[in-house]
Amino acid sequence: MLHQALPGPCAFCLGTSAPGASWCGPCYRALAWNRYGCRVCGEPLRRAPALCRHCRDVAPAFSRAQVPLVYEGAVRQLVQDFKFQASPRAGMLLAELFVSALGPAEAQALLPVPLHPARARQRGFNQSRWLADELGAQLGLPVLEATRRVDTPSQRALSRSERFANLADAFTVASPLSGRIALVDDVMTTGATLNALAHAARRAGACEVVVYAVARTSLAAT
Incomplete structure (x- = not known):
């Protein structure tokens, strides 16, 4: 069970954390790391590169897409605490885990997935947005x-093709963009939402669009 003890001892076992980290080495290594993600969308695969x-x-x-974790186990619990209970401790830990696994910072600006105003209210x-x-x-x-x-409508009960159709032209970016933009989300499932937002970013002038998401749901489980 996840112990929310950030900062301080290891956030997962309450043991001694590694210097400068919010976790101990064994708990960090035991997380569901997305070691063999698709080199474009990050879908968990059995081998890499593929x-x-x-x-x-x-x-x-x-x-x-840079998606370092798989949405299962302690990662799943962290995301749920963050997303549905608005836990800042869980959010901070997710951000720290993402940064710890991030390669060279290739983005020049971040663009979080927005909520519709009615949903935001x-x-x-x-x-x-919090994560970004x-x-x-x-x-x-x-x-x-x-x-x-x-x-x-909610994406949960839709097939992959229905999810992509459901989100066609759902987003707009009013300000002109340039350079390399990183879209930010907590969990990536089929990638339909991020694909739609990427189209909007490109229409606004982005030269390249990448994805920063903390965790990936395996398409085999969707």
Whole structure:
């Protein structure tokens, strides 16, 4: 069970944390790391380097996804605490885990997945924006804004193709973009939401779009 003890002892076992970290070495290594993700969308695979069948068939609008963890076990619990209970401790730990696994900081700005205004009023919390703000502070990157102009139905019961159709033209970016933009979300499932936002970022002028997400749900489980 996850113990929310950030900062201080290991956030997972309450043992002695590694110097300068919020976890101990054994707990960090035991997390569900996405070691063999598709080199474009990050879908967990059995070997690397490889492309998943979806990226082989149709390339997404983003060029690469950095998704270091798999949505299971302690990672799943952390995300749920963050997303549904608005736990800042869980959010901080997710951001720290992401940064600890991030390769060279290739993004020049961050663009979080927005909520529709009606959904934002209902939930009172946008976990993607919170995460982007924290990552922006840690990485020294500006956080930009997009608008979700369509309050799309829930994606949970939809097939992959239905999810992509459900989100077509759902987002707009009012301010002109340039350079390499990283889209930010907590969990990536089919990639439909991030693909739609990537299209909007490209229409606004982004030269390249990448994805920063903390965890990936295996498509085999969706």
